[in-house]
Amino acid sequence: MSSQSDVVKRIEKSLSKAKRKERELTIVLKGQYKEAYELLEDSESAGLTPAIVGPPGVGKTLLCRYYALMTKRSFYWITLDESTRPSHLIGTFNPAVVLSKGWCLEAFEPGPLTLAMVEGGVFVANELNRASEYTQNALLEPLEERSYYIPHLGRVVAEDSFFFIATMNPRELAGVHRLSEALRDRIHVWISLTYPKKEVEFEIIKANCPEYSLTDNILERIYRVVYLTRHNEQIVKPASIRSSIAMARLIAHALKDDAYDDERFVKIAFSVLSGAIRTKPGVRKDLLIRTIISEALRECR
Amino acid sequence: MSLSLKDANEFVLNFVNEFRRRQFSKYKPSARQSISMSSLLSTIYFKRGRLTIDDLIKVAVSTTPPPYQEEALRVASKIVYGSKEAKPKSAPHIPIPPLALPFMLLSIPLGLFKLANKWFNFGKSLRWKGASHRRNRETKRFNGGMSKTVSQKAVAQKSEIREVEVKGRVTSPNTDARKSRKLALKKHPIKSRRPSLRSFKSLFTSLKHSNAESRKSKRSLIERKGVRRDKSSLPSLDAGPGENLLRDWYELRDALPRRAREEMKEIVKEVLTEWVDVRAKSLIGTNRVGVLPSHVVKPCDSHDLLEYVDLEETIENLLSKCKRLTEITYEDLMVRVPERGNNSIVLLLDASGSMAGEKLVTMATSTIMILKVFSKDEIALAVFESDIFRVKEIDERVELDEIVDMLLDLEPLGGTCVSRALLWAEEQFEKSLSNTKILVLLSDLAFYDYREAEFVLRRMIENDVRVFVLVPKLSYNVIVASFLKKLGAIIIEAKSWREAISLLLERIYPCK
Numbered sequence: 001m002s003s004q005s006d007v008v009k010r011i012e013k014s015l016s017k018a019k020r021k022e023r024e025l026t027i028v029l030k031g032q033y034k035e036a037y038e039l040l041e042d043s044e045s046a047g048l049t050p051a052i053v054g055p056p057g058v059g060k061t062l063l064c065r066y067y068a069l070m071t072k073r074s075f076y077w078i079t080l081d082e083s084t085r086p087s088h089l090i091g092t093f094n095p096a097v098v099l100s101k102g103w104c105l106e107a108f109e110p111g112p113l114t115l116a117m118v119e120g121g122v123f124v125a126n127e128l129n130r131a132s133e134y135t136q137n138a139l140l141e142p143l144e145e146r147s148y149y150i151p152h153l154g155r156v157v158a159e160d161s162f163f164f165i166a167t168m169n170p171r172e173l174a175g176v177h178r179l180s181e182a183l184r185d186r187i188h189v190w191i192s193l194t195y196p197k198k199e200v201e202f203e204i205i206k207a208n209c210p211e212y213s214l215t216d217n218i219l220e221r222i223y224r225v226v227y228l229t230r231h232n233e234q235i236v237k238p239a240s241i242r243s244s245i246a247m248a249r250l251i252a253h254a255l256k257d258d259a260y261d262d263e264r265f266v267k268i269a270f271s272v273l274s275g276a277i278r279t280k281p282g283v284r285k286d287l288l289i290r291t292i293i294s295e296a297l298r299e300c301r
Numbered sequence: 302m303s304l305s306l307k308d309a310n311e312f313v314l315n316f317v318n319e320f321r322r323r324q325f326s327k328y329k330p331s332a333r334q335s336i337s338m339s340s341l342l343s344t345i346y347f348k349r350g351r352l353t354i355d356d357l358i359k360v361a362v363s364t365t366p367p368p369y370q371e372e373a374l375r376v377a378s379k380i381v382y383g384s385k386e387a388k389p390k391s392a393p394h395i396p397i398p399p400l401a402l403p404f405m406l407l408s409i410p411l412g413l414f415k416l417a418n419k420w421f422n423f424g425k426s427l428r429w430k431g432a433s434h435r436r437n438r439e440t441k442r443f444n445g446g447m448s449k450t451v452s453q454k455a456v457a458q459k460s461e462i463r464e465v466e467v468k469g470r471v472t473s474p475n476t477d478a479r480k481s482r483k484l485a486l487k488k489h490p491i492k493s494r495r496p497s498l499r500s501f502k503s504l505f506t507s508l509k510h511s512n513a514e515s516r517k518s519k520r521s522l523i524e525r526k527g528v529r530r531d532k533s534s535l536p537s538l539d540a541g542p543g544e545n546l547l548r549d550w551y552e553l554r555d556a557l558p559r560r561a562r563e564e565m566k567e568i569v570k571e572v573l574t575e576w577v578d579v580r581a582k583s584l585i586g587t588n589r590v591g592v593l594p595s596h597v598v599k600p601c602d603s604h605d606l607l608e609y610v611d612l613e614e615t616i617e618n619l620l621s622k623c624k625r626l627t628e629i630t631y632e633d634l635m636v637r638v639p640e641r642g643n644n645s646i647v648l649l650l651d652a653s654g655s656m657a658g659e660k661l662v663t664m665a666t667s668t669i670m671i672l673k674v675f676s677k678d679e680i681a682l683a684v685f686e687s688d689i690f691r692v693k694e695i696d697e698r699v700e701l702d703e704i705v706d707m708l709l710d711l712e713p714l715g716g717t718c719v720s721r722a723l724l725w726a727e728e729q730f731e732k733s734l735s736n737t738k739i740l741v742l743l744s745d746l747a748f749y750d751y752r753e754a755e756f757v758l759r760r761m762i763e764n765d766v767r768v769f770v771l772v773p774k775l776s777y778n779v780i781v782a783s784f785l786k787k788l789g790a791i792i793i794e795a796k797s798w799r800e801a802i803s804l805l806l807e808r809i810y811p812c813k
Contacts, residue, residue, distance in 0.1 A: 039363060045348065046340035053367045095610040095634060100626050170367065179366075188337035189363050192370065 027066045028203045036191045043189045051166040054193030057240020060167040064124045074121035076112035080131035086138035089113040103152035120159030128166040136183045143186040208245045212252030222247050224296035237278035247272045269293050303351040309342040312357050315380050328369040337364045548662045570705050577669045601634035609636040644678040645733035647726040651744030653686040653717040660773045664743045665708045667801045681729040685722035686715035695729040720753035738766045746778040762789040771801050
């Protein structure tokens with residue numbers, strides 16, 4: 001068992017490591033990503049609020065993180081869902097301190113939105129359309145007035161460099177809400193990201209597997225499998241870029257010095273896809289995945 | 302080609318006005334959008350020193366919310382290029398086949414002559430379209446749609462359009478007239494061609510009472526005319542015919558042509574969702590979203606978030622314990638935590654052949670209503686006949702829209718094999734941590750595997766699952782119902798969805 005001091009040291013080490021890692025991002029800024037990045041720049045210059053819309057795993061958050069890194073600003077983000085409340089964004093009063101010292105600034109523990117506002121950083125509201133309307137409405141004031149009223153303390157005004165970005169999944173995806181009319185009107189620029197083109201996806205995979213040498217032959221097969229999941233009507237949530245990377249890493253690791261063989265590929269692709277895709281009700285997922293993999297392999301031969 | 306800021310602002314105004322004028326578009330750009338477009342275009346202009354047509358289109362599309370971006374692209378392209386295509390470069394320009402003219406002149410047999418003529422006209426019309434692109438680009442780039450002469454042409458051809466409407470086919474062989482008609486239809490795309498929802502309903506009614514032959518002709522009439530999404534007529538459906546519309550839908554959907562069917566489905570879905578919204582509020586009130594209070598006050602433990610601390614409750618607790626501030630521990634803080642999954646409800650819908658007609662309508666309406674009323678509870682939903690189709694697992698999130706969609710596509714057929722559905726329901730209850738477990742079975746109980754079902758059902762009831770069976774009044778298997786009753790299931794006979802829901806709520810919450 002580690003002692004308390006050991007645990008503290010380890011946490012400190014991990015925190016500093018995380019800070020270092022924040023500065024190391026792997027991104028392929030080409031095609032749609034380049035356009036989206038430029039649109040982010042233009043939106044900020046024009047003082048407009050952008051939202052990036054795209055299916056899970058296309059790199060929405062990564063792009064925002066990269067944007068914050070390039071503009072040398074602090075980056076705050078929160079992933080919203082139905083249980084997220086405005087206090088998760090704005091911050092709360094520590095009841096123990098309130099009881100002893102009253103409603104003072106000392107008792108206030110700021111949330112990521114408040115921090116980003118006062119520091120002039122980039123704030124990303126991830127999956128905005130998963131939040132309840134109550135939480136969505138709490139964002140109206142910061143978006144419109146660039147300020148927020150904190151009870152007992154007063155109004156906090158955002159720094160000029162504060163930049164709000166929302167990311168969300170397309171409406172047709174299960175589990176998302178409709179954005180309230182008021183919030184939708186306060187988001188001025190809608191940047192759509194979809195699954196990237198073949199060449200860009202190849203580059204993304206390669207960039208995320210630097211320790212492995214992946215042949216075009218394997219990449220082609222991986223791409224074909226994920227491509228087929230993205231164009232199958234029975235699949236509600238297809239394989240994302242994350243799945244392609246996972247598949248590539250697993251295959252590259254499993255093969256090492258061995259020659260490529262279809263059997264291993266099938267096994268790995270099957271195990272990755274089983275968790276990565278979601279089918280329509282009543283569809284036999286395992287059968288569908290096998291059909292897709294065999295079709296992809298047949299096409300690549 | 303570089304554009305000035307004046308051009309850009311003119312484009313913004315035209316775009317917003319044109320979009321707002323679109324009669325059947327749900328989306329109307331706000332003043333905020335025009336300001337956003339102008340600011341974004343100015344930024345691009347000052348940053349790059351120039352503005353291109355592509356920039357205009359890109360800005361128009363990216364400032365419009367995603368579901369309407371395609372429409373925005375069409376509107377923007379129409380303003381910029383004067384046509385619906387995104388780019389004039391990619392517009393199809395097929396020249397007249399070189400052999401067409403001599404072939405047309407030489408071919409003596411009438412059939413071959415007609416074919417060549419057709420071919421010739423096809424190429425010509427496409428060439429004309431290309432010419433129109435160029436003309437519009439040169440002269441009327443920012444005129445916000447059609448030129449005056451084109452509009453006048455459209456008005457001039459209005460009487461002809463009426464003629465076309467009545468006869469239901471193109472009557473004039475004149476190419477010029479055809480061109481103008483096409484333009485006029487572009488200008489008044491649906492208004493001049495499509496009947497309103499109300500007239501569609503009358504067509505529905507006439508379809509019901511018609512024989513096979515006249516039904517066929519009416520079907521083709523609907524196919525030609527399509528359905529108009531007339532928002533103004535929607536409230537009238539709320540007063541009662543909402544359910545009738547659903548009944549009509551189930552009865553006549555197979556008789557509808559594909560396009561009309563899709564459009565009608567969207568309307569039925571929209572009406573039904575709005576209607577259920579209003580009705581559900583009348584059942585559960587507007588103050589509460591669920592049937593049970595959704596928060597509970599309890600002493601804090603280390604896993605609870607500090608923001609859930611209820612200061613009033615905490616102070617009261619401290620006073621009752623006579624504790625000093627220095628003695629406060631975590632356990633003294635009282636938190637008000639949201640209570641999730643008060644009930645876990647599994648809905649099993651019988652979609653066997655015997656459920657066709659009125660029963661299906663009541664079942665569909667009751668299901669949507671139950672989903673709405675118990676929206677804050679954990680709900681699982683499956684449809685069964687000879688097989689089982691899982692629509693929503695208990696821990697899965699599925700939009701109500703999607704379920705309504707599924708219900709509208711439901712085709713009652715096959716036998717009634719309930720035991721597998723019950724096994725699935727049992728699995729769902731195992732996943733749930735809720736204390737109250739409720740199984741709602743919507744069926745006419747025409748089971749053929751009753752013996753197997755009895756075994757699973759008995760086990761569920763022994764495990765404190767409350768079983769409610771909603772059956773259509775006077776149209777269900779009484780013998781199976783009495784067996785189920787003996788096991789401990791509660792049979793609710795209902796004539797309508799309203800009766801079904803209120804009886805169900807009464808039985809679930811007897812004190813209500």
